[in-house]
Structures are given as C-alpha cells and as structure tokens.
Amino acid sequence: MVRQTRREFIKLMGLTVASAGASSLLTGCAGAGRIAGARKNRPNIIFILADDLGYGDLGCYGQKTIKTPNIDKLAEEGMRFTDHYAGSTVCAPSRCCLMTGFHTGHALIRGNADVPLRPSDLTVAELLKKAGYRTGIIGKWGLGEADSTGIPNKQGFDYWFGYLNQRHAHNYYPEYLWRNEEKVELKNEVNHVIGGQDRTPGGVATKRVDYSHDLFAAEALRFVEQNKNGPFFLYLALTIPHANNEAGNKGMEVPSLEPYADKDWPEPQKGHAAMITRMDGDVGRLMAKLKGLGLDDNTLVMFTSDNGPHKEGGGDPEFFNSSGPLRGYKRALYEGGIRVPMIARWPGRIKAGSVSNHVSAFWDFLPTCCELVGVKAPEGIDGISMVPTLLGRPGEQREHEYLYWEFHEQGKRQAVRMGDWKGVRQNVAENPNGPIELYNLKNDIGEKNNVAVRHPGIVTKIEAYMKAARTPSEHWPLP
Numbered sequence: 482m483v484r485q486t487r488r489e490f491i492k493l494m495g496l497t498v499a500s501a502g503a504s505s506l507l508t509g510c511a512g513a514g515r516i517a518g519a520r521k522n523r524p525n526i527i528f529i530l531a532d533d534l535g536y537g538d539l540g541c542y543g544q545k546t547i548k549t550p551n552i553d554k555l556a557e558e559g560m561r562f563t564d565h566y567a568g569s570t571v572c573a574p575s576r577c578c579l580m581t582g583f584h585t586g587h588a589l590i591r592g593n594a595d596v597p598l599r600p601s602d603l604t605v606a607e608l609l610k611k612a613g614y615r616t617g618i619i620g621k622w623g624l625g626e627a628d629s630t631g632i633p634n635k636q637g638f639d640y641w642f643g644y645l646n647q648r649h650a651h652n653y654y655p656e657y658l659w660r661n662e663e664k665v666e667l668k669n670e671v672n673h674v675i676g677g678q679d680r681t682p683g684g685v686a687t688k689r690v691d692y693s694h695d696l697f698a699a700e701a702l703r704f705v706e707q708n709k710n711g712p713f714f715l716y717l718a719l720t721i722p723h724a725n726n727e728a729g730n731k732g733m734e735v736p737s738l739e740p741y742a743d744k745d746w747p748e749p750q751k752g753h754a755a756m757i758t759r760m761d762g763d764v765g766r767l768m769a770k771l772k773g774l775g776l777d778d779n780t781l782v783m784f785t786s787d788n789g790p791h792k793e794g795g796g797d798p799e800f801f802n803s804s805g806p807l808r809g810y811k812r813a814l815y816e817g818g819i820r821v822p823m824i825a826r827w828p829g830r831i832k833a834g835s836v837s838n839h840v841s842a843f844w845d846f847l848p849t850c851c852e853l854v855g856v857k858a859p860e861g862i863d864g865i866s867m868v869p870t871l872l873g874r875p876g877e878q879r880e881h882e883y884l885y886w887e888f889h890e891q892g893k894r895q896a897v898r899m900g901d902w903k904g905v906r907q908n909v910a911e912n913p914n915g916p917i918e919l920y921n922l923k924n925d926i927g928e929k930n931n932v933a934v935r936h937p938g939i940v941t942k943i944e945a946y947m948k949a950a951r952t953p954s955e956h957w958p959l960p
C-alpha cells in the first residue's frame with residue numbers, strides 16, 4: 482500500500498485540482514479562476530458531531546422520550562443511515578479516523594492518549610483548505626495539545642475555538658477555551674482537586690457562568706455568517722451528551738433541566754435528556770441561519786456521534802434505551818459502542834426522507850469530501866466515498882469488503898463487520914488468537930446469539946481480516 486507524505490500529496494493535488502474540471506461536474510471550470518468558477522457548484526459542508534450520543538437517543542432512530550424535533554427534521558429532509566459506524570468506541574481514535582480516512586488498524590491514534598497528529602498526517606481539513614474552502618472547527622479536538630504538531634491550526638483549520646484536551650472537555654464550565662493559539666479566559670471558576678487531578682485540565686466548576694456548549698452554538702452561527710460567501714467547511718464537534726467524569730454522579734452538567742425538570746427521573750437522566758434537547762435546539766437555530774442567509778440549498782449538513790452512549794457521570798444508557806436495539810455502549814465493540822446515528826441533508830441533491838443501509842464509517846468522510854469538491858483522495862486510505870449513495874446512485878456505490886476496529890482498553894478488543902456478519906474478539910492482550918464471537922446482524926442486530934460454531938468458514942475469514950487489517954503501532958501494540 483502506498484502512503485504519500487503530506488508534502489507529496491499536496492503537490493500532486495495542486496495538479497489534480499487544476500485538471501479536475503473536465504472530469505468532475507462538481508468542480509466546474511479549471512485553471513486560475515477555478516475556485517471562483519467552481520464555488521457555485523460545490524457545497525458548504527457542515528459536519529456536526531455529538532459526543533457519546535447513542536444509536537437510540539434520537540426520535541428519528543426510535544427514541545420515545547427525549548425530544549429531538551430539529552434533528553428529526555434533518556432526517557425528514559435528508560437521508561438517514563441505518564448502518565453507519567464511528568471510527569472507534571471512544572473519542573480520540575474515532576476523531577482521528579474521521580479526520581484522516583483510516584480505520585483504527587492503520588490510524589496513528591488508536592486510543593485515548595496524548596499522541597498528537599504529525600505534520601505528515603493529512604486531514605480532510607487540509608484537503609478542503611487546499612481546494613479553496615475556508616475551514617473551521619468549533620468544539621472538541623482531542624488530536625493534539627497546545628504547542629504540539631497536532632493542533633487544528635497546524636492540521637488544516639483556518640479557525641479553531643474549543644477544547645484541545647479531552648479531559649479539559651469533560652468540564653462544561655472550564656476556566657478557559659482556545660481560540661486558535663490563544664487562551665480565552667472564561668468567567669467560570671474551577672476546583673481541580675475535586676477530580677483528584679490537581680492542576681490538570683478538567684475538574685468541576687465552583688462558579689458556573691459560561692456553558693461551553695452554548696458558546697460553541699453561538700460561534701457556529703458566527704462562523705457561518707462570516708463565511709456566507711463560501712465555500713466553507715465547519716466541523717462542529719459538540720461535547721453533548723458526554724459526562725463530566727470528574728463530577729461523580731453529577732456529571733450530566735447542563736444549565737437547565739428543561740423541558741424535563743418536573744419529570745420523576747433521577748437527576749442525571751434529566752440532565753442527559755435536557756442536554757440532547759438543548760443541542761437539538763441549537764441544530765435548529767443553525768439550520769434557520771442557513772435558510773436566512775440563503776445557503777440552505779448549497780450546504781451539505783451531516784450529523785452523527787463519535788461513539789455509543791456512556792455510563793459515566795451518573796448516566797445510564799438503559800434508562801432511555803440509548804443504544805436502541807443494539808448491544809452494549811461506549812467501550813464495547815458490540816454494535817452499541819460503534820454503530821451511530823448518521824443523517825445527511827442537502828436539499829435538491831439528497832432525496833428527502835430517504836433511508837440507506839449502506840455499510841459505512843467515519844473513515845469514509847474524507848474521500849466523500851474529496852469527491853464532492855473534485856479532488857483526488859489520497860492513495861492508501863481505508864475510506865470509500867459515499868457520494869453515490871448520497872446523490873441517489875446506489876448502483877455506483879463501492880462497498881467495503883469489511884470494516885475493522887481495534888480497542889486498547891479493558892483487555893483489548895478487535896471487531897470486523899463483513900456483510901451481515903459481525904465478528905468480535907475479546908481479551909486480545911491475554912489471548913491474541915482467542916475465540917471469535919460471530920453474529921448475523923441481519924436477524925440478530927442485538928448480537929445475542931453467537932453462531933461461531935455453526936460457521937467456521939466465516940470465522941476463519943474474519944480472523945484473517947483481523948490479522949491483515951492492521952499495521953503495527955508503537956503507541957498501541959497488539960501481541
């Protein structure tokens with residue numbers, strides 16, 4: 482497999498963009514005026530990422546109690562994916578897959594640890610920026626600390642506002658956030674000792690003034706307004722409904738429990754629901770902003786979550802059936818940990834009210850963007866463009882031979898989805914050649930019946946994929 486360095490690729494891409502006009506309807510005219518000429522036809526791209534939102538947490542995915550009218554409307558006006566997967570079952574690796582187009586068998590970042598993206602890592606933001614997009618990220622990054630090579634401004638983003646550090650992002654009332662490379666002081670006061678992590682980011686606020694999510698929602702409106710002449714790419718990486726893990730069972734921090742304050746529910750569950758409905762309102766305001774600016778028809782909006790629902794900060798995925806029909810939650814490689822809601826809306830281009838069962842994943846986002854803007858995707862990535870599915874040409878859609886995940890906590894795990902089959906191997910650290918559980922998702926979406934003994938040939942194939950799907954990693958080794 483050929484891996485190009487970023488420098489080589491960008492050099493190559495300059496040529497590709499210039500000559501793409503003839504071969505791509507979306508790109509428009511080539512040559513010196515190519516960006517201006519193509520701008521009309523290339524959509525703005527807004528990618529909204531929720532944090533730890535489950536497959537069953539949205540009305541359009543079967544949620545009965547938590548109200549999400551605005552996100553449900555996205556689905557009514559766009560395409561809802563039933564078989565879309567996050568990059569990982571926890572934050573950082575999932576986001577690395579999204580940004581770089583690799584699954585966790587090839588990605589640099591395969592777990593939650595302080596490993597920053599390197600200059601040689603090519604992100605979707607760099608590709609879009611090079612293609613003439615104004616690129617912004619608002620929310621949580623998690624792929625590089627201050628002064629590292631991994632900060633958003635060194636990874637293709639023109640504008641950045643939010644949390645660099647994931648532990649910092651646990652606290653919804655932080656003392657500061659980052660705007661590009663500057664610290665922005667907030668009015669909150671934080672007790673860092675409460676979390677047992679003295680002087681490390683995170684902690685629990687003793688004075689709560691600025692709720693970070695509300696700042697992100699306002700920043701998103703501002704970014705769209707300021708870049709209305711487009712084209713722009715906004716990666717809105719919200720932190721809802723993640724818990725503040727340092728706040729014990731009071732971790733579902735939200736300024737108001739409305740509209741659920743009077744419910745007869747445990748407080749953390751009121752918080753979980755109130756967070757999601759609050760986020761939903763902000764999605765509605767963002768959509769209204771697009772309409773108000775006349776950008777509605779020329780903006781692709783995608784909405785998804787970075788992994789399954791959590792059981793932290795007092796949260797309880799059982800209470801609202803946050804995983805829907807799926808087994809497990811965050812940190813599992815069962816479907817509940819990795820299968821996520823995914824909605825895509827682009828009026829006039831994506832069929833309203835459509836549902837797709839295309840098997841797809843976070844590593845498909847980068848090549849999807851490349852095809853949309855008319856640049857060649859880097860060689861050797863794991864992702865496959867979803868554009869044919871999105872634009873109603875499913876017959877042209879290339880399918881994945883298989884999807885792969887590896888997870889480096891709780892004894893280490895591996896999983897493969899191949900067609901309707903799902904293979905899961907537990908305790909890989911202890912037993913790297915241990916048994917593989919096999920499920921047929923077609924008739925067993927809840928992964929209740931391990932049918933491995935009945936299908937030894939399928940198990941052998943999945944076992945071979947588990948070996949072949951990965952390259953060694955110095956940070957995340959498997960035995």
Ligand SMILES: [Ca+2]
Nearest residue numbers: 532533572787
């Ligand atoms: Ca997460």
